[in-house]
Amino acid sequence: MADPSTYRPKPGEIPTSPGVYRFRDVHGRVIYVGKAKNLRARLSSYFQDVAHLHHRTQTMVTTAASVEWTVVGTEVEALALEYSWIKEYDPRFNVKYRDDKSYPYLAVTMAEEVPRAQVMRGAKRPGTRYFGPYGHAWAIRETLDLLLRVFPVRTCSAGVYKRAHQTGRPCLLGYIDKCSAPCVGRIGVEDHRQLAQDFCDFMAGDTGRFERRLTRRMQEAAQNLEYEQAARLRDDIQALRRATEKNAVVLPDATDVDVFALAGDELEAAVQVFHVRGGRIRGQRGWVVEKVEDVTDAELVEHLLQQVYGAVDDTRSAAADPKERAAARQEAREAVPREVLVPVLPPDPGQMAAWLGGLRGAKVDLRVPQRGDKRELAATVLANAEHALVLHRTRRAGDLTTRSQALNEIQEALALNSAPLRIECYDVSHTQGTYQSASMVVFEDGLPRKSEYRTFSVRGPDGDGARDDTAAMHEVITRRFRRYLADRLAAGDVELDDRDDENAGRPRSGEVPAEQPGERKRFAYPPNLVVVDGGPPQVAAAQRALDELGVTDVALCGLAKRLEEVWVPGDDYPVILQRASEGLYLLQRVRDEAHRFAITQHRRRRSKGMTASVLDDVPGLGPARRKALLDRFGSVGRLRAASLEEIAGVRGMGRRTAEAVLAALSDGAGDGADGGVAGGDTGPGADPGGGAPDASVPGARDGARAGMLDA
Numbered sequence: 001m002a003d004p005s006t007y008r009p010k011p012g013e014i015p016t017s018p019g020v021y022r023f024r025d026v027h028g029r030v031i032y033v034g035k036a037k038n039l040r041a042r043l044s045s046y047f048q049d050v051a052h053l054h055h056r057t058q059t060m061v062t063t064a065a066s067v068e069w070t071v072v073g074t075e076v077e078a079l080a081l082e083y084s085w086i087k088e089y090d091p092r093f094n095v096k097y098r099d100d101k102s103y104p105y106l107a108v109t110m111a112e113e114v115p116r117a118q119v120m121r122g123a124k125r126p127g128t129r130y131f132g133p134y135g136h137a138w139a140i141r142e143t144l145d146l147l148l149r150v151f152p153v154r155t156c157s158a159g160v161y162k163r164a165h166q167t168g169r170p171c172l173l174g175y176i177d178k179c180s181a182p183c184v185g186r187i188g189v190e191d192h193r194q195l196a197q198d199f200c201d202f203m204a205g206d207t208g209r210f211e212r213r214l215t216r217r218m219q220e221a222a223q224n225l226e227y228e229q230a231a232r233l234r235d236d237i238q239a240l241r242r243a244t245e246k247n248a249v250v251l252p253d254a255t256d257v258d259v260f261a262l263a264g265d266e267l268e269a270a271v272q273v274f275h276v277r278g279g280r281i282r283g284q285r286g287w288v289v290e291k292v293e294d295v296t297d298a299e300l301v302e303h304l305l306q307q308v309y310g311a312v313d314d315t316r317s318a319a320a321d322p323k324e325r326a327a328a329r330q331e332a333r334e335a336v337p338r339e340v341l342v343p344v345l346p347p348d349p350g351q352m353a354a355w356l357g358g359l360r361g362a363k364v365d366l367r368v369p370q371r372g373d374k375r376e377l378a379a380t381v382l383a384n385a386e387h388a389l390v391l392h393r394t395r396r397a398g399d400l401t402t403r404s405q406a407l408n409e410i411q412e413a414l415a416l417n418s419a420p421l422r423i424e425c426y427d428v429s430h431t432q433g434t435y436q437s438a439s440m441v442v443f444e445d446g447l448p449r450k451s452e453y454r455t456f457s458v459r460g461p462d463g464d465g466a467r468d469d470t471a472a473m474h475e476v477i478t479r480r481f482r483r484y485l486a487d488r489l490a491a492g493d494v495e496l497d498d499r500d501d502e503n504a505g506r507p508r509s510g511e512v513p514a515e516q517p518g519e520r521k522r523f524a525y526p527p528n529l530v531v532v533d534g535g536p537p538q539v540a541a542a543q544r545a546l547d548e549l550g551v552t553d554v555a556l557c558g559l560a561k562r563l564e565e566v567w568v569p570g571d572d573y574p575v576i577l578q579r580a581s582e583g584l585y586l587l588q589r590v591r592d593e594a595h596r597f598a599i600t601q602h603r604r605r606r607s608k609g610m611t612a613s614v615l616d617d618v619p620g621l622g623p624a625r626r627k628a629l630l631d632r633f634g635s636v637g638r639l640r641a642a643s644l645e646e647i648a649g650v651r652g653m654g655r656r657t658a659e660a661v662l663a664a665l666s667d668g669a670g671d672g673a674d675g676g677v678a679g680g681d682t683g684p685g686a687d688p689g690g691g692a693p694d695a696s697v698p699g700a701r702d703g704a705r706a707g708m709l710d711a
Contacts, residue, residue: 004061008047009509014040019071020081023064027525030089032060035082039069060093066509075351083306095289095303105132106140108200114182114189115196116154124311131203132283146239148178151199204334211240251279251373256337261381262297263389270389271304272381288392302346309336309359336360341369341378402582403446409583413575416555420529421445427533427594428472429602438476439598443590455601470541473532477545484526526554533591535560536567543569559591618664620657628652640665
């Protein structure tokens with residue numbers, strides 16, 4: 001626990017301008033981000049007598065070791081910069097809004113050459129139009145199934161589309177007229193894009209135009225005695241009406257508004273929002289927030305609006321070409337409505353309204369509803385928020401108790417000074433010594449932190465991999481903690497204050513520029529506990545790596561799979577945890593997750609190696625042509641079955657190169673290049689692994705971002 005007076009800036013050093021400030025801990029990790037109209041007045045409030053501070057603020061200022069600030073021109077700029085930094089650093093003492101569940105959207109990928117309609121979750125992507133969120137995925141599919149009668153846009157995956165394009169035969173939806181089949185040329189690419197645009201316009205609320213158009217065509221068909229066509233158009237009109245009637249009109253005059261409600265206590269709160277477009281509820285979303293700082297309801301509303309609408313600015317900033325920027329502006333107008341209704345106004349409503357207006361490109365009315373239909377709708381949203389809070393408390397009570405118990409049991413069993421709030425676990429995997437891969441998974445407060453998972457490709461001393469399991473583990477731990485030591489002293493991360501001997505070695509407080517290069521925040525602080533998958537040999541190798549680097553503030557243990565024994569460095573006998581203990585269960589979860597992630601990376605590397613190895617040595621076949629071949633045929637097996645003319649017809653290929661490809665495939669037909677590799681994935685504790693030096697790879701199924709470490 002630090003004394004705030006040790007890093008308190010001199011009052012004359014702090015400007016009175018608006019700006020954004022960051023508190024950092026001893027490892028340089030940003031633990032709190034805030035904004036202020038007057039930086040001097042705001043920061044001075046943190047350095048009063050600690051006993052007079054709120055207990056959460058006390059914890060924050062005694063955890064911090066330095067403070068820095070950035071001066072901006074206006075309060076609106078401070079609001080935008082605060083959101084950007086909170087998103088970048090994820091500070092532990094800032095309010096955290098977490099979705100109470102994963103909400104699906106109906107998405108149309110307008111950035112693709114042939115747009116696709118699909119159910120999509122997770123982060124929004126530039127160039128994709130989103131509608132929702134919906135309460136259930138089946139609701140999207142039901143709506144989409146109705147609308148495909150009128151707007152038969154593509155819904156198939158990239159693989160299905162490519163296969164249909166190659167074979168010249170559409171999928172089932174193409175045969176039953178629920179897809180216009182651009183894959184086989186039934187409709188042109190531009191015509192299909194216009195069809196997708198009409199679909200988006202309908203979903204955005206422009207329903208009357210399409211209903212009137214279909215009605216006019218139905219009447220014309222009836223006058224021309226084309227009764228079958230007229231009947232089909234009549235059914236299409238009924239499908240459109242059923243799709244729009246699913247959402248009853250809640251506000252008159254085709255109102256566009258977002259209605260927020262907040263219910264909670266001193267520790268946590270639940271938030272709900274109804275997205276009303278064209279007078280109808282188009283989506284609903286909820287969050288549960290832990291009040292890790294002392295905040296009022298007004299400040300909670302401010303943070304909430306930053307989170308909900310800040311993503312609009314992210315999408316617009318990510319747009320590259322003029323078409324994407326135009327689409328992003330249109331999406332911003334749809335995402336930020338003309339009116340935003342909140343339970344209480346934020347501390348500076350004018351500033352917030354100006355920020356929202358800048359995102360929308362037009363004026364936004366931010367207010368508290370007082371009477372009429374909007375007040376009644378706000379009461380309905382509040383009832384949903386109260387119900388969500390009750391449900392969250394019911395689910396969370398046992399979960400919090402269990403996780404706290406597990407961490408306390410691990411602390412007692414390993415004789416740690418404090419509970420291991422951050423645990424990193426390492427596992428390695430290979431197939432008979434080839435494609436050696438390893439994983440690092442992170443658990444914080446007993447829960448997986450998938451955004452900080454990492455994978456390694458083991459290089460070994462000669463670049464051909466490690467000689468055995470312990471050498472692989474030694475390399476992985478060395479690379480991870482060498483990076484930790486380097487990042488601790490990186491410029492712009494933790495600067496040492498050498499103004500006098502008393503402050504030597506202490507992080508410096510002061511002003512920093514607004515524009516800084518991205519910081520390597522992931523590895524600039526250590527875990528409380530490192531777990532390796534294996535017994536005494538793996539633990540000894542990991543400990544040797546830590547000793548060589550001089551890392552002494554990290555606890556280490558290993559979990560052997562056969563008897564689930566916990567091994568600590570230097571002990572001849574394992575630590576035995578009861579089979580039914582929550583501590584052992586948490587260690588098993590961490591170890592199993594590391595094992596799963598290591599095998600996933602190993603299989604990915606093995607598959608990529610087997611696919612490309614046959615084509616690597618073909619004369620004249622570079623990466624671009626090799627990729628074009630695999631895109632066209634999908635696999636080496638299909639490429640081997642293709643004719644010379646088919647291969648030569650691929651873009652960028654010539655007849656001579658096609659002959660070389662066929663010759664290489666013929667020579668390698670029996671060497672197993674397109675088949676499996678003998679042997680399977682080895683078990684935990686017996687696999688060598690490591691980290692790739694030059695790329696990032698996505699996680700398996702769970703969508704975890706897995707970066708690559710290189711020392």
